[in-house]
Amino acid sequence: MTHNTPLSPRPLHHLADGRRRLMTVAQLRAHGVSAAETDEQCRPGGPWQRLLPNVVLLHPGPPTSEERLHAVLLYAARERTERPAAGATASVPVQPGREEAPAPAYAEAVITGLAALTLHGFSAAPPLPSLDAIDVLVPRLRRLRTTGCARIVRTTALPTAVWVTGVPAAPVARALADAVAELTDAGVVRRLLTEAVRGGHCEPAAVVRELNRARLLSRPHVVDAVDSLVAEGRALAEQRLYRMVREHGLPEPVWNVDLRLPGGPLLGGVDAFWPEHSVALELDTRAHRQQEDDAVWAEHVRKREHLERLGITVVHLTPRKLRDSTEHQATVVRTALMAAGDREPAAYVVVSPR
Incomplete structure (x- = not known):
């Protein structure tokens, strides 16, 4: 031989x-x-x-649908013989608390867009067999092209992957932004964003941050969907707040009221107010563009400082805190109510429905 x-x-x-x-x-x-x-x-x-x-x-x-997903990942993943670009990470990070990365590990490739939303269980996302193309995130400098059922989406930084049934998927907020970038149907965009919040997948602020990062908030149909998203998120946060007061035995406040000095100007609206304790509660459900956030936050700070100068304690809660640590937030409110007896009497304010 x-x-x-x-x-x-x-x-x-x-x-x-x-x-x-x-x-x-x-x-x-x-x-x-x-x-x-x-x-x-x-x-x-x-x-x-x-x-x-x-x-x-x-x-x-x-x-099969599973084979198409893994084929796209095999096509997009960096082979061991490839040399990583300068500063690039040679593997896909795994989100804590999720599945461990199975073999094979798909280096520098993450499923995103509608396919990722389907993997996350979105009913408003189409089934995998109906997708002509599967979006896959890769580092910006990778030399790959869109072909067949693989649509290449380039990014300067790969998100932390969530492993779903052995597939590395982008987190919901990022997958939504990548999906919305390809969608022109306002109804579909609204349904996807609403399901993200209603289904407990993520908070509105996280979605809007990703949409803003992707420069999608200039599209009219996206802005309309964001308005619906914010309204949906606020309604859910209010429901959690009502449930927290009821289930943790807090005194019943007056809900959604405006405060003003007698004969004076409006001090501002609050989501809950305990008149006998001079404690007000505000939900922070801001989820708009950064410029709008800055203006809204500045106004919120002015209102809070004014109320506190009048002797009114203001408790500030976010939807995420209500969702992830309800018991702790109930303790925060209860502590503020109990401390009322140790404070100087607050100024008298007029309370009226919003």
Whole structure:
């Protein structure tokens, strides 16, 4: 035998078992399958097929939705032989508390957009088989192109992946922004954003931050959907607040009132007020553009400082605090109410419904 003698052909049926229905050309080569042999197996009518460049489906017939997802990841993931770009991370981070990254680990590739929302369980997102293209996030400097069912979405920084059924998916807020970037139907955008909040996937502020980062808030149909999103988020936060007062035995306040000095100007509105304790509560449900946030926050600070100069304690809560630490927030309110007896009497204010 000389160095030019070809190796004896290896049986290929073992590659197409239940666990290995997709492989890259490099992985096949590592299993002893030459490029010529791969071409032969992928001939028209053959047992294999090229699903994407350098990605081979090891059976005939259409791929399943799961196979399409993993094919896109195999196509977009950095092969071990590739050299990472300067400053790039060689792996996809895993969100704490989620699934551990399974093998194979898809370096520098994260499913996003509508496919990721479907993985997260969104009923308003289309089923995977109906998607012509699957969006996949890759670092900006990767030399990849959109092809077949893989649509490349470039980013300067990969988000922390959430592993769902063995697939690295972008967090909901990021997946929403990437999906909205491709959508023109205002109804679909509104349904997706509303489900994100109503389904408890994320807070409105997180969604709007991602939409703002993606420069999508200049689109009229997105702005309309954001208005609905903010209203939905506020309604849910108010429900949590009512439930916190009831379930934790807090005194019943007067809800959604305006405060003013007798014969004087309006001091501002609050979400709950305990007149006998001079304690007011405000929900921070801001979720608009940064410039608007700055103006709203400045006005909020002025109102809070004015009320506190009058001897009224202002408790500030966010929807996330109400959702994630209800008991602790109830303790904060109860402490403020109990401390009322140790304070100087507050100024008399007129309370009226908002």
